[in-house]
Amino acid sequence: MSSKSGSGIAKTICNMCPTHCGIDVYVENGKTVGVTGMEEHSHHTLCIKAEAIPELVHSSERLTNPLKKVDGRFEEISWDEAFDLIASKLTDIKQKYGPHAVVVHIGEPFVFSDTERMLRRFSELYGTPNYTTGSSFCAFATIMGQSLTCGAYISPHYSVGTKCMMVWGKNPSESFPLEADAIRAMLGRGAKLIVVDPRATPLAKMADIHAQIRPGSDCALALSLLNVIIAEGRYDKAFIEQWTIGFDKLVEQVKEYSPERVEEITWVPAETIRNMARVYATSKPATISSGVALDHSTNGVQTVRAITTLVAITGNIDIAGGNIYNTSRFKRTSFRLKEKIVDKVSIGADYPLFSRYTHEETVVPGLDAILTEKPYPIKALLVVACNPVLTWANTNKVTQAFEKLDLLLVVDIFMSETAKLADIVLPGTTFLERQDIRNYESHLAVVSNKIIKPIGNSKEDWEIWAELGKRMGYAEYFPWEDSDELFKYWLKPSGISLDQLKQNPGGVHYAEREYQKYLKDGFETPSKKVEIYSELMGKFGYDPLPTFKEPAESPVSRSDLVEKYPLILTTGARTVNYLHSEYRNLPSLRRLVPDPLIEINSQTASSLGIADGDLVEVESLRGSIEIKAKLTEDIQPKVVSIQHGWSQANVNLLTDDEARDPVSGFVSFKSLMCRVTKVGG
């Protein structure tokens, strides 16, 4: 692109979702006018969201100046005033209550980014132990369950040899379109497909087996698959003998999960369970792709442990076409300053394994900490690129807690529902206005180039924390003049230079893909083996074997509520147009999905006198919302589904933050009880 005219085609990475596709951006006079897939990048088939990038970047709703709330209204202020104000408030809080009185939270767009590293550095210099990210709500219960069992995150691998794919609690057609493409390609080559989902998703309709499961009962299903595989001897004896711990105990444990008993728990017919087990265990290599539906449960970590055990005992771990063992081999300079944290118990102390595996704290108990002042008063929350009012569970409690703070600071590109509650709002940037480096599972590093200058007076997000750090006396820890300097420093140990990345927009491989890495060094668990029986879990007071527990709120565990709340509410299903609470203000995307909807089975709706398009009230123990009904045959009759992220019908007014997975601290977004009535009916 010509830097003089500000026109041309520039290459970078789309950050509208975590797939991080490569894009060519068309710029005219400093303005983004179009986007196409970047041929050099392995991910270059773009989804509908990418077409809206120019709308996102140049939206008239973008925040362009720092804002301060005065008498309930926002006033524009200069960056100098904003930094001085924030520095003075944070200094006061530290003096009066200690650094732990500040909680820091950064959302999904910045997880594993330079901004996150700068914010974390800032938090550690300030001294708070309460550094939190979107990992409190997404993916990390899965990563914990897999790591506790086999020492690392294991991801699905679709190769020409893949004979069976099990998609569990995930709808890639909407959430990861490239994965859905890969699955369809494997189907075309004759691979079998099994889908576990209460909804008949597009892939479920193409599947050989669709297990239409009761939300939250996944662990029982996994244990029953293990029951069948073990009873029929369809496991990899040599692998188990050499590489697992606790198989004998598992054999006893799964005896009580016969398909007949588990049919009653999961609503999946016993014969379907047997078929699933046989197809999966006899079609090697087979891969399992599980989604956040498993994280969003009060039994999520144990569910993932059961599924990881399934992968291991069938010998599908770290083989081509199975599930790949991911250990990071991208060496970079650490920005951590752990020694600066003032040693005080964190808000996430009840979930020690979460901090052990994520190296951060869960933010979920933060609301109670703010409201009860236990274990100590929390006086400030710094929220970056996140909209907790729409995305955290139990919105009434979220707003009540935020209103109690002395300082709510929000950094965002739009005036989100959370920003509206803030004392100070700072304008951040979109991914076209800043530089970053992305790391892919295929051991590929790709530079995400800055294409245009920050809009208005917004600042590159990493700079916000570096600048604030300087105001607070930490200048020596933020010596970088620009992001090139920052990334050169960061890349030093990697053996890759920033210039190399800039010259290779499709990325630079820093390591070759290897399979069966455990043959060299074992697994990264305490025993170096797959720990079906985990002493570590036992040591922390959890069941050492994968164990099923009823969801905290279900027709079984709360039979007292069935009469009042007869339906199971599952929340958070995706549409490809949006990500969490983002992008609903972009006209081209909104036109396609204009309204929040509750998906309800046509027969169930008819029994309640509800027609397609009717306005209904949905009520749970926490509250109620009004929303339009979408009648469908594609959902289990006793289950209803509502997407999250809509301010017009915020489903998190219905969700619960108190019942949590005891290991990860994750809340249940997927299994709640509700009733649906026609408004005015």
Ligand code: SF4
């Ligand atoms: S899948 Fe769509 S939103 Fe996600 S990175 Fe690719 S183009 Fe962007």
